[in-house]
Amino acid sequence: MSRQVLITDLTIDTGVQELLGKAEQENIETAFQRAKEQEPHCKFGLTGVCCRRCLQGPCKVTFNGNKGIKRGVCGATADQIVARNLLSLIVEGTTPHVEHAREILHTLLETAEGKAPYEIKGKDKLISIGKKLGLTVDGVELDKLAHEVALIALQDFQQQSGVSHWLRLRAQDKSIETWEKLNILPSNAHLEIANAINKTAMGCESDPVSLLLGIMKMGLVEGYDGLHLSTDLQDILFGTPRLVKTQYRMGVIKEDYVNIAVHGHIPMVSEKVLEWSRKLNDEAKALGAKGINIVGICCSANELLMRQGVSVATNYASQELAIITGALEAMVVDAQCIMPGLAQVAECYHTELISTLPNIKIEGASHVDWTPEEADKMGEEIVRRALAHYPERDQAKVQIPEGTVEAYAGFSVEQIVELLAALNGADPLLPLIEAIAKGDILGVVAIVGCTNPKVKQDLANTEVAKELMRNNVLIVATGCSAHSLGKNGLLSPAGLEYCGEKLANVLTAIGQANGLPALPPALHMGSCVDNSRIDDLLVALANRLGVGVRELPVAGSSPENHSPKALSIGTFFIAQGVDVHIGVNAPITGSPLVEQALTANKGEFPVTTDELFGGKLIYEADPIQAAQTMIARIIQKRKALGLVC
Ligand code: SF4
Ligand code: FE2
Known part of the structure; x- marks a missing residue:
């Protein structure tokens, strides 16, 4: 397989493809390469039957119910x-x-x-x-x-x-x-x-x-x-997010600016870095730069995007590639989804990798402590370090993939209600409910979670979304999945080209009532913790209709899940009675009982989450099939509510 085919197999993001080529030329290792080195994966681990809970093991028992050892040393079954x-x-x-x-x-x-x-x-x-x-x-x-x-x-x-x-x-x-x-x-x-x-x-x-x-x-x-x-x-x-317009892709890193990437999840850190970048902007000009440019990665990006309109460089799987542009003076990290491999990549450039949370240190990174009391001191120190690194930048190593994509974000529930109020001030949820009742909006699906270097970056996130949009399903999005949609034009009114006619008409009507050409087909509702906003929206709709959340024609989908957080968030929504799709297998298939209980697939086990809560797990790697399975369930729930199908 040629190098080009290999790189284009790893991601649909052409900017990331370009930087993977640069990484290869400069002999720098990334997560994409390491993911391939791990193949084939251990079947005991993949199916969840490897136990390391005590020192009599590790034990590995049968992963297909037939061949192999049936119990661990202590007698534990699969x-x-x-x-x-x-x-x-x-x-x-x-x-x-x-x-x-x-x-x-x-x-x-x-x-x-x-x-x-x-x-x-x-x-x-x-x-x-x-x-x-x-x-x-x-x-x-x-x-x-x-x-x-x-x-x-x-x-x-x-x-x-x-x-x-x-x-x-x-x-x-x-x-x-x-x-x-x-x-x-x-x-x-x-x-x-x-x-x-x-x-x-x-x-x-x-x-x-x-x-x-x-x-x-x-x-x-x-x-x-x-x-x-x-x-x-x-x-x-x-503050509660409101509608903002921003830019996506690696091209948001600007060659003639001092660039600082904020990465992680905790806005108390990233907000202070942004605040101090504004306060010290003139010092960048004194160095010959045009100013200080803050860009986001993962959910730090989402937090600053939702409230401040800060642009997004990239999502989880390609975080290392942002450094490989050679144009980041600092990458500031706090918690969650920080690859330890970042330190190794930063060593090849002038970029300073800076950890911030007192309890989360990264080997090879420098550390500037964040505490609530010392937040200003931290913000100023980090920005001053980035300024000091600007003259150290090696221009020969700079390569920023060109092009950015316009996106809208800031769709808090409060903002959505305000937009709907332009159609019905007295009862803002009514236009949405009527559109769902008539079938102009078939249902609502949340596309959430991650990217995962085990699968082609952004492909499943965008394909699931497009197939649902084609079928008039409204998309709400959070986390790194929202970034996949943003990079590919689905957070912009231009993305309406992928929608079924009925959905496009609804989004155009709401947009035009608010002075916009249309709403985007996917509404960006924030970071991973902001899946709470999606839950708030479901509760508001269910209360307005006088039904339980479990009865709503909705689903959740994490097509490129990598983090256990995607599984815990998914569990929360299953407990609410919402079906949850994951595209990368969770380690459950080694147990017929656990698999049947969660997926409600046919089996002997009598109690399923579907019966108890009204929601189940859908594991499906194929994005189109996943979308169709969710649509079938949405139609089933619509029928139960007596809605047009
Ligand atoms: Fe220990 Fe039992 Fe797990 Fe084996 S199966 S590692 S004996 S807890
Ligand atoms: Fe996140």
């Missing part, structure tokens, strides 16, 4: 091992989001106490959450109200009994009834994580059904004290 491993994986997906929520919570608390250099920009969100929590809001100073809200949130990390406050705040009553009956309502995020780790420890829980219920409970911890809590408190601190 069902037990797979269920335990899956719970462990879901804990690893949930914990980073719960830690994210705890960081923002402490930042809000210290801001309210006047100890941290942030301000409360989201007054409306604070008041609305304060009211929902039953606090007095009239005449109360914002700092005082924020402090009270933060203290209630803190109970979700401290209380030893009762139900999570953020679950009560955000969940639909009908869903709470279901979860209460199954005894899976979480109390305290840290306590639930500790309980789950205890369940999976050697010699503890081995009942796969109870382990599966533990998985669903962890999904609720993820949903409420991970996703919702993070988004709500971030909106209080930084």
Whole structure:
């Protein structure tokens, strides 16, 4: 296979292809190459039947139910091992989001106490959450109200009994009834994580059904004290996103600017870097540059894009390639999805890789500590380091793929409602509900999650989206999947060419009522924690219709999942009664029981998440087939609601 064929097989992003060629010429290794080196993957690992829970092992049992050893040394079966491993994986997906929520919570608390250099920009969100929590809001100073809200949130990390406050705040009553009956309502995020780790420890829980219920409970911890809590408190601190226009692809890195990439997830870090880049912009001009250019990668990109319109260089799988442009003075990272391989790539250039969170250090990176109190010091120090590196740039090594793509973002629920209000001010959700009822919008699918160097970058994310759009399904998007859509023109009104006529007409009508040519066919709703916004939209629609979320003609899809976070977010939506598609197999197929329980495929196991919650897992690698499976389910749910099909 020629080099060119190989590179074009790895990604559909032509800018990334160009940089992979540069990496090869300069003999620099990337994740795409390392992914190939790992093939073929171990079948025991792929199917979830490899157990390393104690020192009698590691044990590997049969992955196809027939050949091979049936039990580990302790007697654990494939069902037990797979269920335990899956719970462990879901804990690893949930914990980073719960830690994210705890960081923002402490930042809000210290801001309210006047100890941290942030301000409360989201007054409306604070008041609305304060009211929902039953606090007095009239005449109360914002700092005082924020402090009270933060203290209630803190109970979700401290209380030893009762139900999570953020679950009560955000969940639909009908869903709470279901979860209460199954005894899976979480109390305290840290306590639930500790309980789950205890369940999976050697010699503890081995009942796969109870382990599966533990998985669903962890999904609720993820949903409420991970996703919702993070988004709500971030909106209080930084403001609720509104419609913004931006640019995508590697071409957003500008040769004549000091370039800083922000990468990771925590906006308290990236917002401060952006703030200080604006304050010190003239110092870049003194160095002969045109200014300081901040670009985003992964969800740090999403956070700054949604609220500040900052442009996006690339998504997860190609993060190393941003450095290979040779034009980044610094890459600032915080938490989640940071490849350790970045340090090795940065060594080949003048780029300084800088870690920031006190508990997350990266081998080979320098470190500037972020704490809420020292946030300004961190922001200034990082930008000054980037400025100092600008004269060190080797122009001979600079190669920035040309071209950018226009995209719209900032579709918070509040922004969507405001756009719909242009059609019906008294009942803004009604135009959307009528469009769904008539079949002009067949259903809504969230395309979320990652890219994964095991599969061709951006291909499945965009193909699933296009097939759904063709069938008049409205797309909402978050995370690195949203970046795939953005890079390929699906976050712009130009993307309407991929839509069925009915959907295109609806999006054009809403857009034109708001002075735009049309809305894009995929609405970018934010970062991975902002999957909470998608949940809020579903709850609002279900409440307005007087039905449960599980009855809505909707689905979720993560076509290029790589992170356990995609699995924990997916679990949250399955618990809501929403079908969730993943395109890269989760390690469950070694257990007929776990696979049947989650996918509701035919088998002997009688209890499925579909029956208990109304949602199931769809594993399908083929994007068109995946879209068609979701469409079939949407039609099934439409029929049950008595809607036109
Ligand atoms: Fe083997 Fe059981 Fe130990 Fe797992 S817990 S490694 S199956 S002995
Ligand atoms: Fe993310």
